[in-house]
Amino acid sequence: LLAPTEMSSPSLKTGAYILIGVGALTMLMGFLGCLGAVNEIRCLLGLYFTCLMIILLAQIAAALVIYFQKETLKVELSGIVVDLIENYDPSDEDKRNLQDAWDYVQTQIACCGWTGAKEWENNEILRNKSNTEYPCSCSNRSKDLVEGRGFCNLEDPLNGTATYADWPVHEQGCMDGVEEWLKDNLGIILGVCTGVAVIELLGMILSISLCKNIHSEDYTKVPKS
DSSP: OOOOGGGOOHHHHHHHHHHHHHHHHHHHHHHHHHHHHHHTOHHHHHHHHHHHHHHHHHHHHHHHHHHHTHHHHHHHHHHHHHHHHHTOOTTOGGGHHHHHHHHHHHHHHTOOSSSOGGGGGGOHHHHHTTTOEEEGGGBSSHHHHTTOSSEEEOSSOGGGOOOGGGSOBOOSOHHHHHHHHHHHTHHHHHHHHHHHHHHHHHHHHHHHHHHHHHHHHHHHHSOOO
């Protein structure tokens, strides 16, 4: 379970279904390609070519959707993350996977909240404790990151209360952190995508070549009258 129903959105659901479909198609495609190549079955090689072409077109379509709908996706993702932060509860095992995923993001990117640490003040548990605790995964102290999840106690809170400004956490929001990471690794991402596309194109070319060879062999085997 990746997320409960209330944490979903139409665009993310559609994206998940597309990834599942592409994954299933890839497995089927690999099986058909191997079977067709080993047994020299033209129809299976043709189906392999068709599957590769569909996957390549789907990847191009997905890239275009992400590019042109990025603002919509950002708004929907923002709503999901803000809701997650407000209802974050380390004792809730039903949401543990999703919460651990978000803790991992905050730890790896060194960020806190979607736009900033202030969003964590709306968490019900922290609010009930007068913000004298803070999310460990947001911390800029190595000893808090050992725990990696849940909440850490603030040392010597003033009058038993505190605000996010008193927390030893990263100031940068994860939205800015993710955007910076994408910009820094854009070359690698484009390189990987290009490499995958080239491999798919080579597979399509190879399947066509095998089909032609099989056709030629079949033609030479036909007895001449």
